[in-house]
Amino acid sequence: MGEKKMVKxxxxxxxxxxxxxTLIHVGELKSSISIVTVxxxxxxxxxxxxxxxxxxxRALLEERAPVRWVNIDGLAGINLLQEIGGYFNLHHxxxxxxxxxxxxxxxxxxxxxxxxVLKALNYNEEEQxxxxxxxxxxxxxxxxxxxxERETDIFEPLRKRIAAGKGNIRKQGADYLAYSLLDIIVDNxxxxxxxxxxxxxxxxxxxxxxPDEKTLQAVHFYKREVLGMRQxxxxxxxxxxxxxxxxxxxxxxxxxxxxxxxxxxxxxxIDTIEIYREMLSVMLEIxxxxxxxxxxxxxxxxxxxxxxFIPLTLISGIYGMNFIYMPELSWRYGYQFALGLMVVVxxxxxxxxxxxxxx
Numbered sequence: 001m002g003e004k005k006m007v008k009x010x011x012x013x014x015x016x017x018x019x020x021x022t023l024i025h026v027g028e029l030k031s032s033i034s035i036v037t038v039x040x041x042x043x044x045x046x047x048x049x050x051x052x053x054x055x056x057x058r059a060l061l062e063e064r065a066p067v068r069w070v071n072i073d074g075l076a077g078i079n080l081l082q083e084i085g086g087y088f089n090l091h092h093x094x095x096x097x098x099x100x101x102x103x104x105x106x107x108x109x110x111x112x113x114x115x116x117v118l119k120a121l122n123y124n125e126e127e128q129x130x131x132x133x134x135x136x137x138x139x140x141x142x143x144x145x146x147x148x149e150r151e152t153d154i155f156e157p158l159r160k161r162i163a164a165g166k167g168n169i170r171k172q173g174a175d176y177l178a179y180s181l182l183d184i185i186v187d188n189x190x191x192x193x194x195x196x197x198x199x200x201x202x203x204x205x206x207x208x209x210x211p212d213e214k215t216l217q218a219v220h221f222y223k224r225e226v227l228g229m230r231q232x233x234x235x236x237x238x239x240x241x242x243x244x245x246x247x248x249x250x251x252x253x254x255x256x257x258x259x260x261x262x263x264x265x266x267x268x269x270i271d272t273i274e275i276y277r278e279m280l281s282v283m284l285e286i287x288x289x290x291x292x293x294x295x296x297x298x299x300x301x302x303x304x305x306x307x308x309f310i311p312l313t314l315i316s317g318i319y320g321m322n323f324i325y326m327p328e329l330s331w332r333y334g335y336q337f338a339l340g341l342m343v344v345v346x347x348x349x350x351x352x353x354x355x356x357x358x359x
Contacts, residue, residue, distance in 0.1 A: 023078050023092075027101030030133065031150040034077030036084070039162065040065025043170050046163055054079050061087045067174050068143040069162075073151040075099060081147070088113065088145060090138065098147050101134040105232065107239040114139040114250050116178070116239060119232035120154060120185050123195040130192060130225050132232050135185060139178045139250050146181060158184055175255040182240070183262050189233060189269045193276075196225065200279055207283055211290040219287060223280045230273050236266050304358065308349050312342045 038060040039048035045065060051057050057080055061070070070084060078099070085095045094115050097103055105118040116137040124131050133152070138145035146155070158180055162169055169180055200222060206215050240263040244256045251259070319328075319338050328334040353359045 023082065023095055023099055025075050025078065025099045025101075027134075027149075029076060031074030032076055034072055034074040034080050035151060036060070036077075036080055037071045037073070038063070038068065039159070040068045041162055041170055042066035046165070046170070048159075048163065052077065052080070054083050057083055058087070066142065067172075067177060069177055070143060070145045071155070072145075072147045075101070075147070075149055084145065088138065088140060088143070090145075094138070098136045101149055103134060103136075105235040105239050107243045112140065114243065116182070116243065118182070118185060118236055118239065120148070120152065121189055121192045121229065121232060122154075123192045125195075128199060129221075130196065130229055132228065135181075137178055137181060140174060141250055142174050144174050144177045144181065154184060154188055155181065172255075173252065175251045176258070178251075179255050179258045179262065182259070183265075186236075186262050186265050186269070189229075190265075192229070193269060193272050196222070196229075196276065197272075200276060200283075204279070204283060204286075207286050207290065211287050216284075216287055219280060219283050223277075223284075226273060226276045226280060230270070230277070233266065233269055233273065237263065237270065240266055300358070304353060307353075308346050311345050311349070315342055315345070 033052055035050060035052050036057050037048065037050045038057075039046070040063060041047075042065065047063075047065070049060055051060060054077075061084065072080065072084070075081070075098075081095060081098065084090075085092075089112060091110060094108075094110070097115070097117060103117045107114060107116045109115075116139065118135055118137075119132050120135045122131045122133075123129075133149040135149075136147040158169075161167055169176060203215065203218055203222065207219075240259060243251060244259040244263060315338060319334075323329075328337060331337070350359070
């Protein structure tokens with residue numbers, strides 16, 4: 001999905017001492033370029049253009065349409081972000097938050113727009129892990145500005161639907177476009193949860209059949225994955241309910257009803273995540289119980305062997321005493337008798353253990 005991950009990493013400490021409003025990317029740089037896609041539409045109009053050049057971007061922004069969707073894939077082009085931010089008169093703190101990819105999902109109302117930041121999740125089939133990236137939305141009166149950390153295909157179905165004129169989106173305003181973007185991201189959470197759920201079912205079967213150190217590592221791995229999903233999605237409830245209940249002129253009443261539906265989906269997803277957390281905790285207990293049971297089985301076998309050899313050791317110890325006057329000491333069949341006695345005693349004890357179901 002998109003470009004290969006970049007290894008460049010900028011930590012928050014690198015911003016220490018810089019003046020407010022300094023734009024610097026914080027976090028993992030997941031794309032080496034930034035691509036701007038601008039599309040405008042209404043019920044009878046649709047156009048779409050792409051660029052990675054600042055001058056072309058300025059010209060694209062000047063093209064008017066009843067609703068405009070400006071999308072940036074990749075955060076490498078800070079000049080592009082500054083150009084678009086200056087055109088839409090975005091606050092410098094908003095631009096800083098866009099470039100800081102460690103943001104907590106939330107929504108912030110401003111005078112001329114509403115800022116929403118959230119996490120988009122994707123399940124990497126090859127590595128069998130959940131990947132997260134930050135998506136920022138700027139909702140204005142007649143535009144939506146979306147920013148992703150890298151080129152993504154998550155919005156491609158929506159873009160095709162707008163181009164084809166399917167559904168009601170071409171008849172609605174910018175707030176409905178923002179709702180559609182939020183809805184796609186939240187609905188994609190369900191797909192990721194299904195993949196994680198399938199892995200947890202497989203993991204549970206492994207725990208019940210052949211628990212080992214590798215299984216324990218997998219349990220701990222998915223505990224971290226589910227915790228990361230929880231941290232990415234849990235605050236989204238507050239952002240959605242705040243966006244729905246806000247008095248912002250950028251979100252109309254009809255769209256607020258749709259946002260409420262997205263909110264309920266987010267609540268359902270969080271409930272599922274909590275179930276997964278409980279499942280993983282139970283799996284960890286199952287693993288520990290399985291290990292303890294195996295240890296108990298080993299200890300039981302060792303105890304049975306020890307119990308059998310105790311009387312045998314007693315017999316051999318008695319006949320190993322070097323007294324001159326001992327019964328059977330000079331007996332021709334004394335050795336065979338002692339061995340036979342040991343076999344008989346061991347057989348009796350084994351029979352007794354089996355009757356007690358200890359074996």
